[in-house]
Every structure is written in structure tokens, then in C-alpha cells.
Amino acid sequence: MRSTQSLSATTVLFTLGSTLIGTVSAQTFQRLGTCPTLGCVFPPDQTHFLAGQLFDVRLEVHAPVNGSEASNKGVPDEKFTFCIAHERGPCVDAAKFWEVKEAPIEKWSFSYFEDLYAKDAKQSTVVNVAAKAYRALSLKKPGDYTAKLKYNNGATTVARWVVRKPNTRRKAKNVLFFIGDGMTQPMITAARLIAHKSINGVYQSLMQLDQMDNLGHQMTHSIDSFITDSANSATALYTGKKSSVNALNVWADSSKNSHDDPKVETIAELFRRRIGGALGIVSTAVIADATPAALCAHTRDRGQAQTVVTEYLHSAEFVNSTYKWPTGCKQPDVIFGGGAENFIAGKGSPNGTDYYKEFQKAGYKVVHTKKDLLAAGKKDKTLGIFSVSNMAKWIDRNILPENLKGQKNSPTGDGTDAIDQPGLKDMTLKALEILTARSKKNEGWFLMSEAASIDKMMHVLDYDRALGELLELDDTVRASIAWLKKTGQYDDTLIVVTADHGHGFDVFGGADTKYLAEQTSDRAKRGAVGVYQNSGLSGYTVAEGSSPTNQTIVYGAQGPNFPVQWNPRYAYAAGMGASPDRREQFDLELGGPRLPAINDPTSGNIVNPKDNPNGFSVSGTLPIDEGQGVHSLQDVSVFANGPGSEAFRGVYNSIDIFFKIADALALGRT
Amino acid sequence: MRSTQSLSATTVLFTLGSTLIGTVSAQTFQRLGTCPTLGCVFPPDQTHFLAGQLFDVRLEVHAPVNGSEASNKGVPDEKFTFCIAHERGPCVDAAKFWEVKEAPIEKWSFSYFEDLYAKDAKQSTVVNVAAKAYRALSLKKPGDYTAKLKYNNGATTVARWVVRKPNTRRKAKNVLFFIGDGMTQPMITAARLIAHKSINGVYQSLMQLDQMDNLGHQMTHSIDSFITDSANSATALYTGKKSSVNALNVWADSSKNSHDDPKVETIAELFRRRIGGALGIVSTAVIADATPAALCAHTRDRGQAQTVVTEYLHSAEFVNSTYKWPTGCKQPDVIFGGGAENFIAGKGSPNGTDYYKEFQKAGYKVVHTKKDLLAAGKKDKTLGIFSVSNMAKWIDRNILPENLKGQKNSPTGDGTDAIDQPGLKDMTLKALEILTARSKKNEGWFLMSEAASIDKMMHVLDYDRALGELLELDDTVRASIAWLKKTGQYDDTLIVVTADHGHGFDVFGGADTKYLAEQTSDRAKRGAVGVYQNSGLSGYTVAEGSSPTNQTIVYGAQGPNFPVQWNPRYAYAAGMGASPDRREQFDLELGGPRLPAINDPTSGNIVNPKDNPNGFSVSGTLPIDEGQGVHSLQDVSVFANGPGSEAFRGVYNSIDIFFKIADALALGRT
Numbered sequence A, B: 001m002r003s004t005q006s007l008s009a010t011t012v013l014f015t016l017g018s019t020l021i022g023t024v025s026a027q028t029f030q031r032l033g034t035c036p037t038l039g040c041v042f043p044p045d046q047t048h049f050l051a052g053q054l055f056d057v058r059l060e061v062h063a064p065v066n067g068s069e070a071s072n073k074g075v076p077d078e079k080f081t082f083c084i085a086h087e088r089g090p091c092v093d094a095a096k097f098w099e100v101k102e103a104p105i106e107k108w109s110f111s112y113f114e115d116l117y118a119k120d121a122k123q124s125t126v127v128n129v130a131a132k133a134y135r136a137l138s139l140k141k142p143g144d145y146t147a148k149l150k151y152n153n154g155a156t157t158v159a160r161w162v163v164r165k166p167n168t169r170r171k172a173k174n175v176l177f178f179i180g181d182g183m184t185q186p187m188i189t190a191a192r193l194i195a196h197k198s199i200n201g202v203y204q205s206l207m208q209l210d211q212m213d214n215l216g217h218q219m220t221h222s223i224d225s226f227i228t229d230s231a232n233s234a235t236a237l238y239t240g241k242k243s244s245v246n247a248l249n250v251w252a253d254s255s256k257n258s259h260d261d262p263k264v265e266t267i268a269e270l271f272r273r274r275i276g277g278a279l280g281i282v283s284t285a286v287i288a289d290a291t292p293a294a295l296c297a298h299t300r301d302r303g304q305a306q307t308v309v310t311e312y313l314h315s316a317e318f319v320n321s322t323y324k325w326p327t328g329c330k331q332p333d334v335i336f337g338g339g340a341e342n343f344i345a346g347k348g349s350p351n352g353t354d355y356y357k358e359f360q361k362a363g364y365k366v367v368h369t370k371k372d373l374l375a376a377g378k379k380d381k382t383l384g385i386f387s388v389s390n391m392a393k394w395i396d397r398n399i400l401p402e403n404l405k406g407q408k409n410s411p412t413g414d415g416t417d418a419i420d421q422p423g424l425k426d427m428t429l430k431a432l433e434i435l436t437a438r439s440k441k442n443e444g445w446f447l448m449s450e451a452a453s454i455d456k457m458m459h460v461l462d463y464d465r466a467l468g469e470l471l472e473l474d475d476t477v478r479a480s481i482a483w484l485k486k487t488g489q490y491d492d493t494l495i496v497v498t499a500d501h502g503h504g505f506d507v508f509g510g511a512d513t514k515y516l517a518e519q520t521s522d523r524a525k526r527g528a529v530g531v532y533q534n535s536g537l538s539g540y541t542v543a544e545g546s547s548p549t550n551q552t553i554v555y556g557a558q559g560p561n562f563p564v565q566w567n568p569r570y571a572y573a574a575g576m577g578a579s580p581d582r583r584e585q586f587d588l589e590l591g592g593p594r595l596p597a598i599n600d601p602t603s604g605n606i607v608n609p610k611d612n613p614n615g616f617s618v619s620g621t622l623p624i625d626e627g628q629g630v631h632s633l634q635d636v637s638v639f640a641n642g643p644g645s646e647a648f649r650g651v652y653n654s655i656d657i658f659f660k661i662a663d664a665l666a667l668g669r670t
Helices: A010-021 A094-098 A115-121 A184-196 A230-238 A266-276 A306-315 A357-363 A370-375 A394-398 A425-436 A453-459 A463-486 A513-518 A522-526 A653-664 B009-019 B094-098 B118-119 B185-195 B231-238 B268-274 B303-314 B354-359 B370-377 B394-398 B426-438 B453-459 B461-488 B513-518 B524-526 B654-665
Strands: A039-042 A048-050 A055-064 A081-086 A106-112 A124-139 A145-150 A155-164 A173-180 A214-219 A278-286 A332-336 A365-367 A382-385 A443-452 A493-498 A505-512 A568-577 A583-586 A595-600 A604-605 A616-618 A637-640 A650-653 B039-042 B049-051 B057-065 B080-084 B106-112 B125-137 B143-151 B155-164 B174-180 B214-219 B280-286 B332-340 B366-368 B382-385 B447-451 B492-496 B505-512 B570-576 B582-584 B597-600 B604-607 B617-618 B636-641 B650-653
Touching: A039 A081, A039 A145, A039 A155, A048 A604, A048 A653, A055 A145, A055 A637, A081 A094, A094 A124, A124 A266, A124 B118, A155 B143, A173 B370, A184 A463, A184 A505, A184 A568, A184 A637, A184 B366, A214 B185, A214 B214, A214 B650, A230 A653, A230 B492, A266 A278, A266 A443, A266 A653, A266 B009, A278 A425, A278 A453, A278 A637, A332 A425, A357 A365, A370 A425, A394 A513, A394 A650, A425 A443, A443 A463, A443 B185, A463 A493, A493 A653, A505 A513, A505 A595, A522 A616, A650 A653, A650 B214, B039 B143, B039 B155, B057 B143, B080 B094, B174 B461, B174 B654, B185 B461, B185 B505, B185 B570, B185 B636, B214 B654, B231 B268, B231 B654, B268 B280, B268 B447, B268 B654, B280 B453, B303 B354, B332 B426, B354 B366, B354 B382, B366 B447, B370 B426, B382 B426, B426 B461, B447 B461, B453 B513, B461 B492, B461 B570, B492 B654, B505 B513, B513 B617, B524 B617, B650 B654
Parallel strands: A048 A155, A173 A443, A173 A493, A214 A650, A278 A332, A278 A443, A332 A382, A365 A382, B049 B155, B174 B447, B174 B492, B214 B650, B280 B332, B280 B447, B332 B382, B366 B382
Antiparallel strands: A039 A055, A055 A124, A081 A145, A106 A124, A145 A155, A214 A637, A493 A637, A505 A568, A583 A616, A595 A604, B039 B057, B057 B125, B080 B143, B106 B125, B143 B155, B214 B636, B492 B636, B505 B570, B582 B617, B597 B604
16 A cells, blocks of 8 residues: 655665665664665765855765675775766766866775674674765855766666755844754743743743744754764754764765765855854863864764864864865864863873964963953954863852862863853853954854753753753843844844754653652652642742742842742752663752763663662663763754844754855855 | 842732741642732733633632631631722722622632641641632723732732733634644654655655744743643633633632632634634544633533533533623534543433434534544534544554454444544544635634644653644644635635643654564663664654665655654654653554553552563653653744734743734724
């Protein structure tokens, strides 16, 4: 009873290719994502380009030695051909099409497991590869392209590419792009609940995000799996290209070298190359972490932190001496975040050098504390690195500052504590000041500001700290809008706030934390959870010791838009479907971020006996090698104000964000 | 370090009231929701009205006999006064303000527990009450009103009411209002994943919901708790008034009688009273269930099914002989759904009468099968009741029809099986046909169509069946738009699709269900879950036995927009943070809807030994008296097309939906 859709010729070719796979159901593991057939084309089928955007081409022909796809005795076809046709034009050989030298054949092997059974049996499948690469190309004419890889005596892999017709009239002078890493609408709803007073079902104040002019949803999935990581999703947001987990601005090829994968140009690189405006990168994470890195870096492996900081300073051509990548971030005007370990001379820094010095040599002012940040002028390129590893969380900085002690995380590397760390708002407002001052007339500026630890705290199931980070982001957006209005730049600035993926968090009720802690069995403790009418009202918006039904409006020490108290007797009860074994007691973790599970050498991750000692145990749903929560599927919200922001309404793919921003800046060139 | 906001006089008065409560932290249980002081005003503070909308007023003065609020030796003040001021006008005594007779004093008592400790100790608090009610009033002048209840020698409870300035130019002739009960954006994302083919990260087709013209978010919380149920949330959507869990179009007072609580007029009643157009109600649930019931019924207790069906036929005045409620649904033109038990003569029907006959007497055509539904003409008022209890699920009707056998749920009550049940699309399209035919020129029609079992299947953690219902809703929206275009009504019809609340569901990876089933320990089974890159691609959009990486586009027997297969080896792995003890194996439940937990007389709800026998166990997070999943906090999406639909953009409260629809229909009258 199944009917096959009326297929285009291309799809039929894919079908033919697929039949080669036969009964292989490789899924948990794939031979190579984005390459279901034995001939691989990167950029893959369905890629959309901004006119003139730079990218590499990678072609591979696979010959599995063993396994269900074993082919040609493991000898890959080296005589494959590759041609490109524009619209209905002839299919022209790649070297001729782009007027470049014919690429040499490269060869390598890799291995993978076909499924979990093969992994358990340690039966790997070996694949021999013949490949070519063409570097730093572009397509300028809008329209449809058909690229064909012919191999194995008649097999064809077709990639249909589209160059979108670009907007050529610039709408926005500046772009302020906020990412709440891992931020979902259920989290925004929970943040509203704890930070804004509701009387009789009516909120007396709202999140800044609630008040933005335009609302959209974006789909976050990867190119080859339906759950993404932050490298992959940032690549989509910044380049308009879906990629694979852990990849930064490259399509993942099968070679071991994580720096030879085919690259694509980012919105930051385009902004620098086309317009030359001021560029800023702000994050509360390690500054070499995926979301900030993805503005400038190109690597298959997001873990290559040295590559990332090298690319901030020198762009990709420095990392890949084998060929020239003729674009780059060209020394961003502002770089603020954590991750001093990649700058302090030692094993974490590029070539072991003092990378603060390298930045200083290039003309950067370097700052390490909130005090120095606020005191810094606005004329210099500025590198602000405020801690080893990720920066302190809003709750610890503002509510539990004792937790900043004993961390030995000074960004100077002297082993003292990084006590005087700025928050996202401090960093963002200073970045705006510097970018505004350094932007030449009409060039404008582009700033990416990331609330990174919404994600990091959701990973460790520290819901309170995650919501603290989210509220800091909201406060930062609010303060940025006010500053832009004050400085007369608001009407020229496109502001976009979105996330890169979700975590399956939601609030499902209230909890009497006192009662919960005092019960002696897991099942009795669960009786402290109140659902529906027994969820009650938010205990976070009333003064300590006061009833949640108290309708007085008061503010805590951190002012409006934050909870009045963080550890009320009647707390929200929340959780997610995916976690390691854990315990829940629904109160604020006082000693710093939670660590729900620990890895036992024999049995994998088990409940951390020190976490939530008064809570009830919940068995996990994740593989026992996962000690944290994981990302989830759900679409994330997009909020936008300013010129070009109407384009962010509705439901679309994450890659469309790149095109919408590029169109607001008129970055495409035919 | 806490600062008190500059408070309005009213808020200060509330503060004074609140101080009476002292250290009471009543939260899991409240004395009376929406009444934190000892004087209660309904409509409560912060109520917004459509100009001319009918409502009752209820006043109560509480005197707790014992407990932390014990007052006046348990004797409530019967000499309370109540006045209303418009804008800066004088505060006029209620009877005079509305020119009605002074209401008599009513008296009763009730009891409650102050918290879980009191409940465990069985120490209830008794409250004596003096009360009054004024019935069927309205406010016609837009602006601010201040209502003051004075009691206990100087205490005052103030309610600020707002009559919104209504739109008076009608934009939409017809309204088609869809509710996906419990439907969240994470569910929509999951439904897209299983029903639409993605190639290299690009969806080749989309949900109808993805393609709607306008996107918004609404907040779903209750008036007195942050989690809602469907009665309460439907009340907000249909009346613009937040209420309490289980309440249908009334504010919950403290009296035992569930029919004397203060009522408010619904959008359906207003549409009938103001315009007289055709009215339709469609649901896949029991037709007396909360979401359909809330169009017409008024009761504190959504469980009063006989009241609901009585109000469909006779409106509220029939139920409350003590006073006249001078508005009502006045016999909707279309009523389609399940719940035959409230019509078949017997204990479930009003007064034990044959309620099918009562409807027939009132001129209704009555149908009981899909065949008869499709064959029914379009001229008669039509009652279609297609099963006892809730209707069969899309998956069982379409994929596993054997599950319809042995249910003995024939709507005729003859003990046979209801095999020939229509789906939401069948019912909605027939409803549109009848409403169009019965609508007089310019009057137009209003149809509410509910996909009820998204919620019901999420409650039992049957994610597949819930997504089947969601996809059926999407298909129904698509088909309805096509039908409206075909009949030339599309440009006159406001279409809104939303939900009433969420469940904390999300997809967090893939699962090799074969591998999972074959492992022998819970911890080994969890190794079948693939996260991030190992989540892979959707196994639901390829032919059975084919790899998820197969890029061929094929359709299943149910056509596009539904999965090609429902039970692939590589399934999605999903769940939620709130559940009873359960087991998960991530494949399709073949024997009909899941029942994850069963109630053990001594230990409460435990894993149902028959559910997911090959799965791994997950301990629950809910009180052990909960055998199902529960509703969650997250904002839900709103999608809208047609005249007036631009108003549905952005973020707002659920009550605003009522005002947006009322404005599109110009139902307000000053």
C-alpha cells in the first residue's frame, strides 16, 4: 500500500544509490553523515549559499573493505569525475568551472561500527577512500546548480545547490545577535514565573523577551542527526549551512585531519570582508567554546581550542599552511569571555606561547577583571579574559559569592581566585561601547553575545542556575536596548535573540521543599510535589518567610526582573526526560553548580552521593556513559527588533537565520 | 537590602490584608484561591472584561475557626459592604450601581488543610463564611473600575477591573478555532520529525502549522496556581478570565454547590447573543469533557457531565432554577464527539433520560457512525456521538484497527464495538459544511474543533499515539483551509490553532529498539539510546526495512504528512520530567494506548507489569497517587491565518485570545 512520490531525476539517482546499501540500517553510527551512498559530495545536496560566500569542495569515493557495503575489494575508484551545471547549462568539470588547478587525489582509510551489535563484538568496518578537494570557491549567480560526482562505472551522486537571490539594499547598520545557549520556551516560561510577579493570573511585569517586536521559531537539527550540538548549530546560524555534531564551519569529511575538512565562510567573515565594520564576540563560556568559536574558526573538532584562539588572531590561513583561506575574522575588535587556559603560556595555549602577549603585540588591550573592564577605554581592540574555564554563574556572583572562592581560576594563571568577574551585561555593554567607537562611519558593527551557561547548567540539571543565566540574558537584552536608544543607534540596529538547541526541561508543579527533605523514603518525598491546583503560586516573588499568596510587589537586592528569593520553601518542581541517575530535592544548590552523577569505574555513571542528599532518587534514561543531561529536539524561539526584524517571524530552519541577517546587512554580491 | 516598589494605594491595601495572614504559607493547599485575605471579591482584582459581557458577582467574608488565621471566634462579618467606582467617580453600592435588588446573606462552612503536615496529621482548618451574590450583570463603559469590599471593621479588599475598549468593526465573518489539547512546540517538532522527510537537514515538506501566517505564544497558568487543567484554561481562552483548576466559566467560590459559583459569559454565548450565527463543537473526547464543555457550560466541577450536556441543550438557566442566566449556547448547530454514556438513558445521562431523544425532540438529527456522518445532510442541527468514552485514536483507527474490537463502546449502548468512528478531519469538514449551510447571510459561524487525545495520550506516556493525534490535527487544519478556499470562505474566516497547556515532553535522541529489547539489564538497555550524532535520522520516513539514511521520498498508506512506518527499529527516544514509575522501550504500543502504572492498594502507583515488558524501569517523580503524567508550565504556540490574525503575533496571556477573537467578530458593545 505504499506509493512512491513522483520523483525528480535527482531523487531517483539517490534511490539507486541507496539500494546499494541494501539492508544496512546504520543509524546509531553512520559510515559518514551526509553521505548515504559510496560517493560523497561536500557541499552536499540541498545546500543553499549566499551569493559570493566562500566555500571548499570535498569529494570522496568510499570502498568498504568489509561489512554490508563491501565494495570493489576495498579499492576506491580514483577516476571519479565531478562537474557543475548552472540552471539548464552544461555540466562543466569543476576545475574548468571555477578556473582552478585540477586537484590531486588524496587517499586514506577509516573505520566505524555498523551498529551497536558490531560495537559490542568489536567488529569494525574498514573503508578505503579516494578524495579530492577544491578550495575557497564561490558561486555568484543566483539560481539552481546541479553538481554531479560520477564514480564506480556509472554510479552518480547528485548535489543540488541553490544560490539565493540576495537583498542588495542594506537595512541594518549594526547587528546585535544574542544566543541563549540551550534556551527553550519552557525555560523562558519558568524564568518568568520566578522573576515576575503574577497577581490573579496577570503578570505585573514581563520578560524583555516577551516584549520583543517579532517572534519566530527555528528548527535546530543537524545535517545527519536530529539532535545537534552547539558547534554544529552555531555553524548553521552563522553560515546558513547544516553540519555534523562537533564541526565548526566545515562539512565533516572522513579524513583524520580535523583541519582539512571543507570550510564555509561565516557571517562574521563576510561582514569583515564585505563591509569591514567592527566585530565583537562575548561569551560567559571559555571563549574558545563552540558558540563564540563558530564566528571565526574552521575545524572538524570543536575541542581544538588552540586552533580557535589562533583563528581569532590570525584567521584560518595561519592554521592551514597547505592552502590559503582568503577570508577571516581579522582580529575582532572585542573578545570577552572565559578560558584563560588557552592564553596562559602552557599546554593549553597555541604552541605553548603566552597568547595574551601575542594579542598585545597585535595591538590589543588585555583586561582580566570587571573593574579593569569597566575602566577600559573604548578606542582599543580589547581582549577580556576573566577566568580559567567557564565564567562564574549569575547566582554565584550575585547570591552566593562565597562560591567564587577557592577556585584558583584567576585568568592571569597565578593560582588565585577570579573573584572580580563581570557578568554578561557588563561585558555586552562595554562591547557595545567599544564597537560603536571603533566603527567607521556607515560601516557599523556586529556583536555576538552568548549566555553560555543556560546550557551548561541545564547539562548538570542545575535548573536554578540555568534560569539565573537566562534572566541575566534577558536583563542584558533590556539594558542593551536602553543603551542603543540612549546613543541614538536603536533604529539602525537589528537585534536578534535566539538559542542554538534545547534541553527537555519543563516545570510540572510545585514542591514543599521542607516537607520533602523531612520525609524518610523516596516515595514519601515524592508526596511533597504539588501538581495542578497544588502547584500553587510562585514562591520566588515574595519576601523570605512570606506566603506565595502575598500580593505585595517587592524587589530583591538585584532589582526587578530577578527573583526576590531563590530558595523558597515552596519551589517549582521541574525536570527533564533525559538524565543520568540523579536525586531531586528542588531547592537551590548552595555550594555551587550541581554535579548530579559521578562515574563509577565498574558501573558507569551513578548518583553523586553528595548531590541533593535529602532528595529522592530517579533512575536515568541515558546510556550509563553519560554523566549529564543532553540536548533535545524542540524548536527554539527567535525574538527580533529593529530594521529587518520582520523577517524573523514565523517558523523556519536554523540556516535561514544566516540569510535573514545577511540580507539585513546586504552581504550577498552577485 | 530589599526595597518595596512605589506602590499604588490598592497594592498597599492588599499588603495590609496580607499581613493578617502572618506566617501562613498555605501554598500546596490554599484556603480559597484568588482570595489571600479574609474578604473575597469575584470577579477578582485584575479582571478584564469585554464591554457588555455578562458575569456574576460573588462576595465572601471568611472567619476561620481555628488555624493560623483564626478570626473573630469563627463568626464572619455579615455587615460587609460592597461598592463600585468607574474611573474617578464615586464608589456606589452594588445594588444601586447595577439597579438590582439587594442580595440576601448566604452562610456556609468549609474546611481545608493548611499544608502537608496538617494533612498528614488530619488537622483541618474550619472556615465559616458569610456571602452574597449578584447575578448576570455587565459593564458597558470602557475604562477602569474599582470595586471595594469592606468588612471586619475597616479591612478592605479592592478589585481593579478593566473594561477594554472593544473593536467595533467586524473583521471576520467566521471563526475556526482549533485546540490541540496539551500540544506543545516540542511535540510539534517531534511530529514534524516522524511525518516529514528531511534530506541533509532540509525538510522536503512541512507541517501545516509551520506554514501558518502568524505565530504567537500564550501563557497558560491558572489564576491561583501556575499549572492549569483543561477546564480552567479553556475558560481563559473562551471568556478572557483566568480561573481555578476544574472550573468551567465560573470563579471558584468556597460553597459546596458547584452550580452557584459566579459565572461569566463565553465567546460562544456572546456570538449567539450578539450575532446569532451558527455554532459548532467538535472533539475527539467525551463531548462533555472540559474543552468542548467550556464553550457552553458553567460549573465549579468539570466532572458534572450531565450539567454539561444539559447546558448544550437548554443553557445554564435550566440547571440553575434559582436565578436566570440570560445567555447561553442556545442549542449549537453541530455537536460531534464521544461520550455516549451521557446520552444513553441511565446513570450517566441527565435525570436518567434518553438524551438522544431529548436532542431529537429539539430538532437534532442524531448520527453514530462515520458512514452516517458522511451521509448526513447539511441542513439540520446535528448531534454526532460516535463512542462511549473518548473516541478511538488515529493510530488505532488507521494503523492498528484490530484494537477497536472488543471495546463494547457502541454509542447506541447496545454493547457492540464502535468500529466505524470518524476522525477529527471527518468531523470538522462535516461541521464546516453544516455550519456554512445553516449560517444566515452575514451572521457567519463559529466552530471549535479539539484534538483532545494529544493530551490524553501524553497523560499515559503514549508518545506515539499523542503524535498521531497531533498529525491528525495538522491534517485537519490543512484540509479545512483547502475546503474554505474551495467554498470561497477563506478570506472571511479567522483560523486560530493553539493549545490549552503543555506536557513536559521532548525528544532527546534515538533508540535502537531491537538492541534495547534484547539486552537483559536496565543499564544495558539504556545503552540503546543514541544521543547527539548517534540520534541519527528519522526512521519513520523510510519504507519498512530501509535505512533512515535512505533519501528516497515515499508515502505510507495514509499519504503524505504521516509517518511511512510507525514502528521502525531506530525510533525516537523521548520522555518527560514528570511521571509515575514506568518502563520505556521506545517502540509502538501495539495493543492500544499505554497504561504505564497501576495502583497497588498498599504502595500506590507502581509500574504496570504489562507495559513495555522489554523496557528499562524509570522511577517516577510524582506523588504516588498519580498514575499518569501531568500538565506542565510552558507557554504554548498560537498559529493564525485570516482576517484579524495579525493580532495573534507575539507573546501574551491566554485570556488575550478571547479578546482577540471577540475583536475580530466585534462582539463588544459599549
